[in-house]
Amino acid sequence: MxxxxxxxxxxxxxxxxxxxxxxxxxxxxxxxxxxxxxxxxxxxxxxxxxxxxxxxxxxxxxxxxxxxxxxxxxxxxxxxxxxxxxxxxxxxxxxxxxxxxxxxxxxxxxxxxxxxxxxxxxxxxxxxxxxxxxxxxxxxxxxxxxxxxxxxxxxxxxxxxxxAWYTSNTEAVNLLQKGALGPIVKAVMRDGHEGPAKIHVQPEFLSWLIDPAQDGDGALTDFGCYGPNLMTWMMHGEAPISVTAVTKRLQPELYPKVSDEAEILLNYPHATAIVEGSWNWPFAVKQMDVYGATGYAKTIDSDRLDVRKRGDASPMSIHGAPLVAPYDDPxxxxxxxxxxxxxxxxxxxxxKNNVIVAEILDAARRSAESGKTVKLPLDK
Missing domain, CATH: 3.40.50.720 (NAD(P)-binding Rossmann-like Domain)
Structure with missing residues (x-):
């Protein structure tokens, strides 16, 4: 680390x-x-x-x-x-x-x-x-x-x-840290929506979201940051050893200068994470799947998650416990x-977490541009 x-x-x-x-x-x-x-x-x-x-x-x-x-x-x-x-x-x-x-x-x-x-x-x-x-x-x-x-x-x-304020995310990570799922093996994070133009964000908001000089690379920056943030939390501040990313422009008529689709693979010594950031979902999505060696927790929305452990015939649907002050809002x-x-x-x-997130986003942009895996740490 x-x-x-x-x-x-x-x-x-x-x-x-x-x-x-x-x-x-x-x-x-x-x-x-x-x-x-x-x-x-x-x-x-x-x-x-x-x-x-x-x-x-x-x-x-x-x-x-x-x-x-x-x-x-x-x-x-x-x-x-x-x-x-x-x-x-x-x-x-x-x-x-x-x-x-x-x-x-x-x-x-x-x-x-x-x-x-x-x-x-x-x-x-x-x-x-x-x-x-x-x-x-x-x-x-x-x-x-x-x-x-x-x-x-x-x-x-x-x-x-x-x-950060989703009870489902906190519940999933609690289960992981308590050992209820076994050591982490993989996580998959899906974040995004139909795209800022289609959900009609404020014009002053849209103008910089689609400007690479102000916001990096569209969906890669906008929604590609959530997964690295959550994974860095679960990994207790450990950065990945490499980052591989693929980006797409599936709606170039709306977003001619930035990507609207981003897939990022984070490689750790003993785990991997797949980050899916998109402006092409049919509806708003913020979900996280955490796979341990003996079970998984899959968040459905801000409150609900499915949990299945080794030996269970089927997953159990539960609600995250309410967050307590001062951990309940920013x-x-x-x-x-x-x-x-x-x-x-x-x-x-x-x-600390978000410096690592920025390093991952920077590496992801470099990887998508070059078509190559980028090793961390990046040069300062």
Missing amino acids: RKLFGLGIFLIASVVSGASQTATPPSTEVMKVGIVGLVHGHVESFLGGGNLNPAGSILKRPDTELVGVVEPDGALFDKYAQKYHLSPSLHFKSIAEMVSHAHPKAVLVFTPPSQHRRIVEESAALGVHVLMEKPLAFTYADALAMQGAAEKGHIHVLVDYET LHYMEAVISGQIEEKADLSSL
Whole structure:
């Protein structure tokens, strides 16, 4: 297992194994947060409530206060201000201006991945923590630069994935870590939907999703990140020894510059993972199959999974146990890590995990372009 970080670095993690979860009362302190960017459609779940933010809208939560929004597009800010009744006084021109006037403890980032490095570096210099929407980066160089900025600025950096809050995923990994499935042999992750154009994402969202300069390579970046994130969690922070990827453009009339189909093979010394990221599913799909030497767990959706162990005549369908605070949503978790209530590990939203995810995505793009397997670690 490669060690990516030295002693003393402060990072941040996401959901940890339910086997080690202990309910911790959420802090009574109100956490001041700012938003940076409104062009990522997932901002709707944080402003209006949704499955990306299980505890509900940040505008109605007693534990969170929105103190500012940095968005260069005035018309876009006005659209959200009208929809969610945001005061014009919340609009700032820059992170520095917002921090100087409103003093947020953390910023929530809803920009293209290409802007993540700049935002983390600016925030780290100001001592402000960061929660961003996945992925951390699509280049290994940017991920390492953010790691360095976080260490230098002593800030926490969290990467939010919808699947981090799926009780089915946590239940499956609990079974694996308890030994109920035997040692891991293989995992298959399927993530995606019909494609951003066909599900009619916001125009400002679509414009950068299909721009390789802003988002890497379409479905490879958008949905190819989920599987490596989950596999790195299950492998306790171990990176694969090689990555092989194949990408396709099955809808070139909609996505002429990026791939809409990505298959990624992660090779470990004693296990393999198959990652299927697609903008061509007939409907939204987020599923994970975990195969151990003596059983399997297959998640059906965010809550349900099928489990079959050696000797069972058929699989048993179960529901994942409810997640307990502060492991139940990204803002509870971020506040708990910032305040020191939780010890970080190589879990789903951790910087350690997501630097590896960025390395895998970078290797996958190189593999798809060259038609060759790419060995890790990548050159820095």
